Amino acid sequence: MRTAKDQLLDELASSLRGPRRARRRLLAEIDEDFEDALRAERAAGLSARSAEAEVLARFGCPDDMAERWNGDQAERRGAIRRNAVLVVLAAVIAGALGVTQYATGTNSPVPRSKCIQTGENSARARAETDACRASAGFAD
Amino acid sequence: MAREQFSGHLDLLLLTALQKPRHGYGVIEHVRRVSGGRFDYPYGTVYPALHRLEADGLLRSRWREVDGRRRRIYEITCRGKTALAGRRREWEQFTSTVAAVLEQA
Numbered sequence: 001m002r003t004a005k006d007q008l009l010d011e012l013a014s015s016l017r018g019p020r021r022a023r024r025r026l027l028a029e030i031d032e033d034f035e036d037a038l039r040a041e042r043a044a045g046l047s048a049r050s051a052e053a054e055v056l057a058r059f060g061c062p063d064d065m066a067e068r069w070n071g072d073q074a075e076r077r078g079a080i081r082r083n084a085v086l087v088v089l090a091a092v093i094a095g096a097l098g099v100t101q102y103a104t105g106t107n108s109p110v111p112r113s114k115c116i117q118t119g120e121n122s123a124r125a126r127a128e129t130d131a132c133r134a135s136a137g138f139a140d
Numbered sequence: 141m142a143r144e145q146f147s148g149h150l151d152l153l154l155l156t157a158l159q160k161p162r163h164g165y166g167v168i169e170h171v172r173r174v175s176g177g178r179f180d181y182p183y184g185t186v187y188p189a190l191h192r193l194e195a196d197g198l199l200r201s202r203w204r205e206v207d208g209r210r211r212r213i214y215e216i217t218c219r220g221k222t223a224l225a226g227r228r229r230e231w232e233q234f235t236s237t238v239a240a241v242l243e244q245a
Contacts, residue, residue, distance in 0.1 A: 032209060033164050059183045068188040069187070
């Protein structure tokens with residue numbers, strides 16, 4: 001025989017949206033907590049029928065719970081989609097920049113760092129640097 | 141009460157209650173008891189909030205055997221404790237500001 005708890009869980013199962021694993025976990029939690037609540041009401045002196053009615057009343061409207069749950073799930077899905085769009089956009093821009101650099105940089109200049117004599121400030125060092133830069137096509 | 145306001149108040153109460161590990165029903169009963177029955181939330185409103193706070197990293201949960209039954213036990217994370225401290229400060233500032241305005245009326 002189906003109990004009020006079974007009916008509640010069936011109603012929730014048909015209303016909740018989102019990942020199956022999350023929904024199953026939620027329904028299992030509610031199942032166990034409902035039993036706890038029933039036990040507490042029976043311990044307080046209520047009959048089985050009254051305890052069930054009391055717990056159902058305190059649970060509230062299943063539609064309200066489903067609305068909150070489904071709203072949160074929709075927000076989470078939206079955030080995941082927005083992040084995915086940003087990642088794709090970043091990849092496209094990086095790819096476009098790479099293609100542009102390749103198309104315009106066939107005679108890439110000698111990196112400047114190769115011509116810099118670090119730590120030396122002598123006239124000879126400066127002359128060597130200038131010669132290196134001149135051979136690489138740099139104009140000062 | 142607007143959805144965001146309701147969520148904000150409920151989150152503050154849940155994070156406070158879960159400084160000690162509890163299952164969903166235990167959290168609801170704790171809040172009801174310590175508030176003298178003034179905060180008597182429908183059970184159904186609490187579960188989505190617990191799952192949302194866990195998805196946001198402010199709570200963690202796992203199945204545990206309690207009195208021979210499998211229960212989902214929640215507790216606050218480090219990140220949750222930081223968030224709780226911030227929300228507590230905001231609440232205290234809000235209530236003291238309202239009190240100041242009311243006194244001047």
